[in-house]
Amino acid sequence: MRELTPEEQAQLDAMSNGEVVKSKFTWDDAFQKKLLGMLLSDQYMLVQSIGKVVPEYFSNEAHVLVAKILFSYFEKHKIIPEKWILEQELELVLKDRDKGVNLLYKTELNSVYEYYVPGLDTREYLIDKITYFAKVQAMKIAFHTSLDKMQEDPENDATWNFIYEKMRQAMLIDRNYEPGLEYFNQIDLFFERMKNKVAGKERFTSGFPSIDNALTGGGLFAGQIGSWIGLPGTGKSLALVRAAVQNVLLGHKVLYLTMEMDEVGIASRFTSQFAKLDINNLAGVKDEVIKTIEEFSKDKEDRNLLHIKQFPGGVMDVNGIRAFMAQLELRKWKPNLLIVDYVGEMKDDPSVKKYESAYRILRDLRGFGVEKQHCTMTCVQPNASAAKLEIGEYIDESNIGTSFDQFKPLDAFWSINQQTIEKEAETGRIFVIKHRDGRSKFPFKIAFDYKLGTLDMFEISKETYASRMNMIQEKKAGEIVLDNVAGKRKPRGRLKDDQGEFYEAE
Incomplete structure (x- = not known):
């Protein structure tokens, strides 16, 4: 040697x-x-x-x-x-x-x-x-x-x-990790955690019963991430605000990060839905708002259940969210539901292509939720193909913006579908694209509260949807008759969508 x-x-x-x-x-x-x-x-x-x-x-x-x-x-x-x-x-x-x-x-x-x-x-x-x-x-x-x-x-x-x-x-020296569930040694802990799930202590609502009922356990849980997808102006942010309201009502601590609308705007939407008041006249009903909040929080051990923070678009990444939440924890406030509105406005990783960065953002948001044991909800934009869909079709994973793989980290994925005529009827359709743990690939009908001004969203029956759509059809039919008398245009036909409901054909 x-x-x-x-x-x-x-x-x-x-x-x-x-x-x-x-x-x-x-x-x-x-x-x-x-x-x-x-x-x-x-x-x-x-x-x-x-x-x-x-x-x-x-x-x-x-x-x-x-x-x-x-x-x-x-x-x-x-x-x-x-x-x-x-x-x-x-x-x-x-x-x-x-x-x-x-x-x-x-x-x-x-x-x-x-x-x-x-x-x-x-x-x-x-x-x-x-x-x-x-x-x-x-x-x-x-x-x-x-x-x-x-x-x-x-x-x-x-x-x-x-x-x-x-x-x-x-x-063998490396980072330390929690040991996880030692099944045979901690069988009682297993049943305790199962009981907490069934009791809803760890459950988070999407804001829509049809979605929650289709998820095993009746909702999302800590460490999971759900996302909305839809064309601009169809209600993605409204759905996130609804989730914030409904989860606050369940006693969860919600951190709402907005990268588009300012903090007052999100707070106004929350207040309107929470107190069931016209968003255009909140200043005029200040006393009523305060009374509603006081009534809700009077028996709460911790009344600080909602924190809204705006960041400029393109500035915040997952690391930044981690740092901000660490600062909140130093102030003795730890959320168990994180809402990010929305990931499309988060900072891309410059070292990889945009489609890879979009995938990593959702993957890392989910990983962060697993680590810190909070639930995450967000939304994404579809690609141009979504605008070409007919009223009987639904946005799904094939319409996701920058990458088909982007939806893979998601535990739940839902689309909001609304054609122009549906917007006039104050209706829309939600399609459950994916549930990692539960039933998926089904639609249901929704309505928007534009008249009362709360901008709330809620489920409606097929009959109510058809009634609202038919009222718009009748209104348009009357306009067509007047136009025909004036010799301006030809009447349009009425067709049915995939569920036998009327819509107007050009």
Whole structure:
């Protein structure tokens, strides 16, 4: 076997030097503050760091002590301690030291909290940094202990088994993940979660009974994503607002992110549907609106059930949404329903083609929901082929905007279909394109509340749909007679759609 060169031997000696293995990682102060601030604020980050980061990695003595208190408290209580708890623990540890030292440590603790501002790029970067650092440190330690063992007894099988196990453990270091449902050990938990589903504690409504009834369990659940598709002006955003209203009524916390209409506009639509009042006269019925809200929230433990935030189109991506929600969590508010209006106005990934970026946005939104355990609802635009459909046809997955694959991450996919004559009749048709867990490929009829001005959407029977359409037909027929008398145009025929309902043929 070739002998090591002097340079290789020097490298080997440096790696196996016990002092190097035990030395602190050379993070600068800014890096350390950002990391410690994240550990104090982000439980996901803290879980990822347990077993990797040890307090002694920090160079600042105050940081070392704060990290020790944090890890000890979390190990015992499984939650991040509040700031006042950390301050009390610091006082206990430092009670025999000079008051100036106590003040210095508290000042440094405040500095850490103020220094850290949630941002996903920083968060993900630090997780990867810590993971790779842990891999390097673990491999150095494994190599050092294995070399010592090999020098003691190189011809013993037990020595090589020891070395193999040490190296294997070092190679297994990676991000930490929740263990999931341990079926045979947690069968009671399985039934408890099933009971919560049946009771609706974890269920989210689409806003339409026909959709909910077709979904296994009666609605969507945390970690799932549903999307609307429809031509501009057919009610996609109205459907999202309806979902917000109906889920707030169920007691869910809803975060509504809008990238088109401003916050006041969305709030007006919500108020109109929630209070059943004309959207054009909300200012004139302010007292009635306030009374309705107070009546609804008086018995609520937490009345802060809706948060509306506008972002400019083309600015926000999934990472930005993560960062914004992390900031909300720091304010002790965590939604369990995220509504994004809409993904077409989100920032594309410049490193890939637009169709691939559209797919990734929906995929990553769903992945984020699984990670944080919230439900997601959004909408997408169809391609030009959707405008060519006849009244007896429905928008489906073949009409999705930039990529056929875009719908694949979706757990539920619904289209809103409305021809000009249906808009005049204040009606429309919804088609259930896809339910990953439930019945799909069926239509039902809807109506819009334009007269009362609430802009609400609701299901109607086939008979009501036909009646509304026929009223418009009769109105148009009367106009045609007048036109014929004037010699302006020929009468048009009346045809039936795929369900035997009348519509007007040009």
